[in-house]
Every structure is written in structure tokens, then in C-alpha cells.
Amino acid sequence: MQEENVSFSISKDVFYNPNMRLCRSMSSLAVGAIGETLELVDAFTASGIRGIRYAKENKNVKKLTLLDIDRRAIALAKKNLKSSKLKAPKAQTALGNISRLAFELDADFLEIDPFGTPSPYLIDAFRYFNTKKVAYLSATATDVAVLCGGKTAPCQKNYHSKPMNNEFTHETGLRIMIKRIAEVAAEFNMGIRPLVSFSDKHYLKSVIEVRRSADLAYDSMKRLGHVSFCDACGARSQSLFPEKACPRCGAENDYAGLLWLGELHDSVFLKQMSKLNVQRDYADKAEIGHMLSLMENEIGMPPFYYNIHALCKLIHAKSVPTLESVLKSLESRGQKAFRTHFSPICIKTAAPYADVLAAVGAD
Ligand SMILES: C[S@@+](CC[C@H](N)C(=O)[O-])C[C@H]1O[C@@H](n2cnc3c(N)ncnc32)[C@H](O)[C@@H]1O
Ligand SMILES: [Zn+2]
Numbered sequence: 029m030q031e032e033n034v035s036f037s038i039s040k041d042v043f044y045n046p047n048m049r050l051c052r053s054m055s056s057l058a059v060g061a062i063g064e065t066l067e068l069v070d071a072f073t074a075s076g077i078r079g080i081r082y083a084k085e086n087k088n089v090k091k092l093t094l095l096d097i098d099r100r101a102i103a104l105a106k107k108n109l110k111s112s113k114l115k116a117p118k119a120q121t122a123l124g125n126i127s128r129l130a131f132e133l134d135a136d137f138l139e140i141d142p143f144g145t146p147s148p149y150l151i152d153a154f155r156y157f158n159t160k161k162v163a164y165l166s167a168t169a170t171d172v173a174v175l176c177g178g179k180t181a182p183c184q185k186n187y188h189s190k191p192m193n194n195e196f197t198h199e200t201g202l203r204i205m206i207k208r209i210a211e212v213a214a215e216f217n218m219g220i221r222p223l224v225s226f227s228d229k230h231y232l233k234s235v236i237e238v239r240r241s242a243d244l245a246y247d248s249m250k251r252l253g254h255v256s257f258c259d260a261c262g263a264r265s266q267s268l269f270p271e272k273a274c275p276r277c278g279a280e281n282d283y284a285g286l287l288w289l290g291e292l293h294d295s296v297f298l299k300q301m302s303k304l305n306v307q308r309d310y311a312d313k314a315e316i317g318h319m320l321s322l323m324e325n326e327i328g329m330p331p332f333y334y335n336i337h338a339l340c341k342l343i344h345a346k347s348v349p350t351l352e353s354v355l356k357s358l359e360s361r362g363q364k365a366f367r368t369h370f371s372p373i374c375i376k377t378a379a380p381y382a383d384v385l386a387a388v389g390a391d
Contacts, residue, residue, distance in 0.1 A: 029044070029046075031049055031052070031077055031081065032049075032053065032081060032085070032310060033084065033085075034080055034084055034112060035111065036075060036076070036077055036080065036108040036111065036112070037075070037104060037107055037108060037111070039075075039100065039104050041100040042074050042075050042098070042100055042104045043074040043101075043143075044074060044075045044077065048231075049311065049312065050228060050312040050315065050316065051168065051228065051231065051233060052078050052081055053081075053308075053310045053311075053316060054224070054301075054319075055078070055082070055139070055166055055233070056081050056082050056085045056086065057304050057305055057308075057316070058224055058235040058297075059086045059088070059089065059137065060085065060088065060300075060301075060304045061297050061300035061301045061304060062088065062137070062164060062223075063088060063300070064088060065088050065089075065090045066089050066090065066091075066137045067090065067093075067136045067137070068089050068091065068093070068135065068136070068137040068138075069095055069133055069137070069138050069139065069156060070082070070092070070093070070094050071095045071126045071129075071138060071140050071141075071149075071153070071156075072126070072139070072141045072142045073094040073095055073096045073101065073102075073105050073121075074096060074098075074104075074105075075101070075104050075105060075108060076094045076101075076104065076106075076108045076109060078139060078141065079092050079093075079105075080094075080108055080112050080114060082139075083118070083119060084112060084114070085308070089137075090118070091117070091119075092114065092118060092119040093119075093120050093121070093122050093135075094109065094119070094122070095121070095122040095123075095124065095126060095129060096121075096123065097123075097126070099123060102121050102122075102123045106121050109121065126140070126149055126152055126153070127149070127152040130155035130156055131155065133156060134156060134157075134158070134159050135156040135157065135160075136160060136162075136163050137163070137164040137166065138156045138163070138164070138165055138166070139166045140153055140165070140166070140168070141168040142168075143170065144169070144170055144171040145169055145174065145187075146167045146168065146169055146205070146209075147186045147187060147208055150167075150209060151212055153165060153167075154213065154215075154216045154218070154238075157216070157218070157238060157240075160240070161239065161240045162238070162239050163237075163238050164223075164236065164237055165209065165235075165236045165238055166233070166234075166235045167233070167234055168231050168232070168233045169201075169205045169231065169232045169233075170230055171186070172198075172230055172232060174186060174187075174191070175191060175204055176197040176200065176201035177191055177197075178191070178192070179191070183204065187205065187207070187208045188208065188211070188286070189204045189207060189208070189284070189285055189286050189287060190283065190285060191204060191284055192255070192257060192282055192283065192284035194257055194259075195333075195334070195335035196257075196332040196333045196334075196335070196370070196374070198227040198371070199227070199331060199332060199333060199370055200255060200284045200287060200331075201227070201232055202225055202226075202227055202232045202234065202292065203288040203289070203292075203331055204284070204285075204288075205232055205234065206220070206225065206234050206236070206287075206288035206292075207252055207285075207288045209234070209236060210248045210249070210251070210252065210288060211249075213238050213245065213248065214246070214248055214249055216240075217240055217241070217242050218238040218241070218244070218245055219239050219241055219245050219246075219247050220236050220237070220238055220248050221236065221239070222234050222235070222236050222237075222290070222291060222292050222293060222294070223235050223236065223237055223293065223294045224292075224293050224294075224297060224323065225292040226319065226323070226369060227369070227370055234292070248290070251288060251289050251290035252286045252288060253266060253267060253268045253269075253285060253286065253289045254268070254269060254271075254284065254286065255283065255284050255285065255287065256271040256274075256282070257281060257282050257283065257332075258274035258276065258277060258279050258282075259279070260274065260277050260279035261274060261276050261279065262338070262342045262381070262385075263275070263276040263277070264332050266289055266330055266331050266332070270283035270285065271283070276381065287331070288331075291327055291328075292323070292326060292327075293324070293326065294327075295324060295327050298320050298323055298324050301320055302317060302321070305317055305320065319369045322366070322367055322368060323369050325367070325368075325376070326366070326368055326369070326376055329376040329377070329378060330376070330378055333368045333370055333374040333375060334374060334375050334376075334377070334384055335373060336348060336349070336351055336354055336373055336374065336388055337373055339384070339385065339388045340388055340389070343385060343388065343389065343390045345389045345390075347389075349387075349388060349389055351367065351375060354387045354388055355367070355375060357386070357387035358375075358377055358383060358384070358387045361379065361383050361386070361387070363377055363379035363383055364377060364378065365379060365387075
């Protein structure tokens with residue numbers, strides 16, 4: 029197999045999903061954008077392709093450990109390390125459970141890409157940072173049906189939060205995952221700062237800086253809250269506690285939370301990722317460049333977005349305006365409005381809801 033500039037072997041017994049190439053490229057750009065030298069542990073490594081790409085593509089990876097619980101995965105990862113010409117002392121493999129090895133390995137950058145939810149691994153993930161003041165956690169969740177679904181029980185069980193299945197469910201799900209990370213970080217006296225976070229295909233991902241400080245840990249807790257949504261009129265809001273009734277029409281609101289209400293990305297970090305993307309010839313270069321530029325506009329915006337088609341349906345519009353014309357109409361009302369990486373038919377804006385409705389054509 030070939031992924032970007034790395035040739036590697038796969039096997040029928042070991043997981044490899046070629047559709048996660050963009051996710052690995054985005055994460056590799058994040059590793060490079062951190063800039064500092066890193067001891068990197070790829071804790072659910074499977075074939076090893078993720079960690080191998082991080083180390084081959086970024087000079088700042090000074091040590092790489094490929095870790096997996098499955099012997100067949102570790103045998104394959106070893107073979108792939110060798111063919112990539114990565115060897116000890118820079119690179120090694122570790123066979124075992126991420127939880128057990130937490131007491132043996134240190135990491136500045138820990139990758140957790142399990143099957144499904146990262147939740148059961150978070151406490152042990154933070155043990156990898158025991159000796160560190162600052163570290164980086166890169167977490168993927170593929171249990172999108174739980175985080176973005178309408179069922180409370182599985183999400184309460186895994187994330188201690190209520191999800192909400194509506195037109196901006198992917199942002200809600202991503203913010204619930206980040207909230208869970210913030211809670212565990214706080215128990216370790218660490219504050220969080222998401223550097224880049226995204227939703228793509230069937231997964232949610234965030235690369236997060238964690239910094240040891242009781243004050244920062246508490247600061248992160250103060251950025252947790254709820255989003256409320258009115259099914260009847262489409263109004264939405266953020267607040268510390270759920271808003272029980274819609275302030276616009278009085279109907280009963282649905283809500284999601286606790287979730288992360290802070291930023292999903294850091295602007296300087298995204299710019300650094302974009303710069304590296306321009307220098308690299310990734311197969312997904314154009315798509316990544318586009319995603320990164322959309323993400324920059326998401327900074328400073330409320331923790332939800334608007335689906336133009338859903339709004340048009342709600343107001344029984346005769347036709348659906350183009351997204352560009354909705355953005356222009358909001359701008360003409362003095363409101364900032366942008367496309368979002370979450371969906372090509374959605375926009376982000378801090379405009380009052382009445383302005384959003386007027387921009388899609390409501391009387
Ligand atoms: C989704 S795959 C990882 C894919 C890989 N990161 C990539 O980008 O190709 C999950 C891997 O985690 C391993 N795994 C499952 N539970 C584990 C645990 N508790 N500790 C370490 N590895 C585990 C599995 O053997 C499997 O190889
Ligand atoms: Zn309402």
C-alpha cells in the first residue's frame with residue numbers, strides 16, 4: 029500500500045481504513061504545527077501508518093512509539109517501521125493495553141484512535157502526561173450515532189451529556205466529546221485548549237493542548253454549558269443551563285449538554301497548519317486547505333450553525349436561496365456570516381435569529 033509518501037504493508041487481520049487518509053493528513057499537519065520536539069505515542073496503532081506518517085512528515089517527532097493490544101498489529105507495525113527506515117532509538121513498538129502501558133511510557137503527544145468512543149481510555153491517556161507541564165491529546169470518536177444521535181441513554185452513559193439530533197448535531201457531538209476531555213483533564217489539574225477540531229464522514233476529531241494548572245483546569249470548567257433549540261420556530265441559543273422555553277415563541281425547547289462552549293480551534297495554529305499544507309503535496313491538499321480556511325471563520329462564532337434548507341422548510345419558502353445570497357444579505361444587515369466546515373449547506377453567524385430568517389426570505 030501507499031499513503032502519501034509512505035509505502036507500507038497491510039494484513040487481513042489488522043485494521044486499515046484508506047478513507048481516514050484525510051484525518052491522518054490533518055493530524056500530521058497538527059503535529060508539525062506544534063513545532064516543539066515531541067515524544068509521540070500512537071496508542072491504537074494497528075498497521076502503524078498514522079504514527080509512521082507523523083514521524084516521517086515532521087522533523088519535530090524525536091521519539092515514536094507504536095502501541096497496540098493485538099500481537100498481529102504489533103508484528104505488522106514493526107515490519108512497517110522497518111520498511112520506513114525508522115528504527116530505535118527514534119522508533120519502537122509496544123505490545124499491550126493502553127491502560128497498562130500508561131505506567132511505563134511518557135508522551136508529549138498522545139494519539140487515541142480506538143474503535144468507537146475514546147471515553148474509557150481518557151483517564152489512562154492523561155497518565156501519559158504525568159511528567160509533563162504541557163502536552164497534546166489527539167482524540168478521535170467514531171461513535172457518531174451516540175454523540176450526534178437523538179438517544180440520551182448511550183450518550184449519558186459514555187459522555188455524561190445529553191445529545192441533540194437536529195440540523196447542527198455534528199457540532200454538538202464534537203463539543204460533547206471535547207467536554208468529556210476537559211472534565212478528565214481538570215481531574216488531573218490540567219486546562220484544555222482545542223487547537224483544531226473537525227467533523228468528517230463518520231468521525232469527530234480534536235487535537236487539544238493540555239496545560240497543568242489548577243486555575244486553567246477551573247477555567248476550562250467555566251467554559252462548559254448547554255445549547256437550546258426550538259423545534260417549532262428554529263431559534264437556538266447557548267447558556268450555562270438549558271433554556272426550558274423558547275424566548276421567541278414560547279414552545280418547549282430541546283437542549284444538549286453539558287458541552288464545550290469555548291473555541292474549537294486556535295487561529296495561529298490553523299494558519300501554521302495551512303502553511304505546512306501548502307508545502308506538502310497531499311492527495312487531499314485542496315480539500316484540507318478549504319477546510320482550514322472555513323475553520324478560521326468559525327472562531328468567535330456561536331456553538332451552532334444554521335441549515336438553509338431546514339430554515340426554508342420551516343418558513344414554507346417558495347424557493348431556496350443560494351448560500352452566497354444568504355451570506356450577502358446578512359452582511360448587508362451588518363452581520364458577519366460564513367460557511368462552515370460542518371456542512372456545505374449551512375452557515376455560521378452571530379446575527380439575531382430574526383435577521384437569519386429575513387436573510388433566507390422570511391417576511
Ligand atoms: C481503529 S484501529 C486504529 C487505526 C489506526 N489509528 C489508523 O489510523 O490506521 C484501533 C486499534 O486499537 C487496538 N486496540 C483496541 N483496544 C486497545 C487497547 N485497550 N489498548 C491498545 N490498543 C487497543 C486494536 O487492536 C486496533 O488495532
Ligand atoms: Zn420557538
